[in-house]
Amino acid sequence: MNKPIRVVSVFCLVLFLALMVNATYLMYVRADGLSDDPRNRRIITATFSRERGAILVGKEAIARSVPSNDKYKFQRTYSEPFKYAPITGYFSWYSQTGVERSQNSVLAGDDSRLFVTRLVDLLSNTDPKGGNVLLTINAAAQDAAWAGLENLPGDAQGAVVALEPTTGRVLAMASTPTFDPNGFASHDFTAVSDLGKLLNADEREPLINRAIGTTLPPGSTFKLVTAAAAIESGNYDADSMVPGGYRFQLPQSDTTIGNYDDGNCGGRRITLTQALQVSCNVTFLTLANELGNDAMAEQAEKFGFNDTSLEDLAGQAQSLYPRDMDAPQTAMSGIGQSSVTATPLQMAMVAAAIANDGDVMRPYVVDEVRAPNLSVLDRTDTQSISKAISSTTADELTKMLVATVADGTAAPAQIPGVDVAGKTGTAQSSGDRPPxxxxxxxxxADDPKVAVAVLVQSSDTSPDEIGGGALGGPIAKAIMEAVITP
Known part of the structure; x- marks a missing residue:
């Protein structure tokens, strides 16, 4: 064989080997990643051509596929789009979000748990169908959460999360402003692309699930964490006398911080229960300063700060308690300001942990995975992820929170004949916007069935009328009533 032919032969052999290596890499190494990639249009097109499974709340399908009169055979539809969009997300030709994404393999029928179903379909020459996903959502609680946000004045921004304290089940999750996922499910791909650009450019950010994706200063609701750290230190209980008064001077600073109403909280020395009832800034600034950054950060992290815990719904942002704050910042953190930020989910987890004897349960939104015939294939197991506080501390905090609703700032959440535990919060933001x-x-309070967190980020409310009790209290009350008195 002459040299030119030998060179060409070797070159072709190298190309052939490279082709084999690339094919092997794509088919065996990257196969799962490419199949799960929401940008893979071949997978989406194939999925459009089969009946995608339903997303269920109770017996109601809030997302399902119906026959269509085009080449894709099935059209995805959402029956209550705005109310459930932050949870369901959307299914489109170029991407998926929410449960549509996290449970895509089940809904598309590709999950290994559906193997028997796929085999039966193959042997019977039946068109394959996707599995169904049952959510943990309580329909009445979700209705109350959505109605509460919708009734806020003006073009409001806010979110609500309700949890079952003993399990971590998400009973309600609502966010506003929101969007209609039916627009993304359209088979008009140009219209879908235009809608995505429009909503992504919207300054109100309707595509963000504020319940898990927005972090803001938690204000006085964080005083629960500060109170927990104080009681856990062994130096305080609900009846301990603590500093009150008009103002607190930040350490290493000439700056003084007063109370929300410029009052003295009832005196220079008050009980810790009274401090929580009137939401005394001076008390909790003092406690955080005394406890120090390490103790405060440790307590916050036991409740879930600086981490994420929601595994079956993407988009959870970390709630932050920085471990490098100086003394003035640490003092300010005691009232939920400084660099402390939280999602509504995180603050619901704080309330739920207190309700659950100090145990923090992992939150989840997917209750069951079901076959097309609705037989149960899998059920989510509950999981305790930390012991935030002792049961004794939880009992002390519960007594304080009940007093805060019965005769304090959280009175708007009162339910006749029911002991309710609650806390308000009003967090200062930048000078050019309201709190x-x-x-x-x-x-x-004595047998908790539901824990709620409400955030009103903005609304057409006069700044001097903005308060957690006035705006969030009625929403929380309606959700709690929906769960405990169905």
Whole structure:
């Protein structure tokens, strides 16, 4: 063989080997990643041509596929789009979000748990169908959460999360402003692309699930964490006398911080329960300063700060308690300001942990995975992820929170005949915008069935009328009533 032919032969052999290596890499190494990639249009087109499984709340399909009169055979539809969009997300030709994405393999029928179903379909020459996903959502609680946000004045921004304290089940999750996922499910791909660009450019950020994706200063609701750290130190209980008064001077600074109403909280020395009832800034600034950054950060992290815990719904942002804050910043963290930020989910987890004897349960939104015939293939197991506080501390905090609803700032959450535990929060933001309003609660206090966190990021409310109790209290009350008195 002459040299030119030998060179060409070797070159072709190298190309052939490279082709084999690349094919092997794509088919065996990257196969799962390419199949799960939401940009893979071949997978989406194939999925459009089969009946995608339903997303269920109770017996109602809030997302399902119906026959269509085009080449894709099936059209994805959402029956209550705005109310559930932050949870379901959307299914489109170029991407998926929410449960549509996290449970895509089940809904598309590709999950290994559906192997028997696929085999039966193959042997019977039946068109394959996707599996169904049952959510943990309580329909009445979700209705109350959505109605509460919708009734806020003006073009409001806010979110609500309700948890079952003993399990971590998400009973309600609502966010506003929101969007209609039916627009993304359209088979008009140009219209879908235009809608995506429009919503991504919207300054109100309707595609963000504020319940898990927005972090803001939690304000006075964070006083629960500060109170927990104080009681856990062994130096305080609900009846301990603590500093009150008009103002607190930040350490290493000439700056003084007063109370929300410029009052003295009832005196220079008050009980810790009274401090929580009137939301005394001076008390909790003092406690955080005394406890120090390490103790405060450790307590916050036990409740879930500086981490994420929601595994079956993407988009959870970390709630932050920085471990490198100086003394003035640490003092300010005691009232939920400084660099402390939280999602509504995180503050609901704080309330739920207190309600659950100090145990923090992993939150989840997918209750069951079901076959097309609705037989149960898998069920989510509950999981305790930390012991935030002792049961004794939880009992002390519960007594304080009940007093705060019965005769304190959280009175708007009162339910006749039911002991409710709750705390308001009003967090200062930048000087050119109004404060954020927060509310956390759980009920019944002696046998908790639901824990709630409400965030009102903005609304057409006069700045001097913004408060967690006034705006968030009625929403939390309605959700708790929906769960405990169905």
């Amino acid at each position: 954020y309003a927060w509310f956390v609660s759980f009920a019944p």
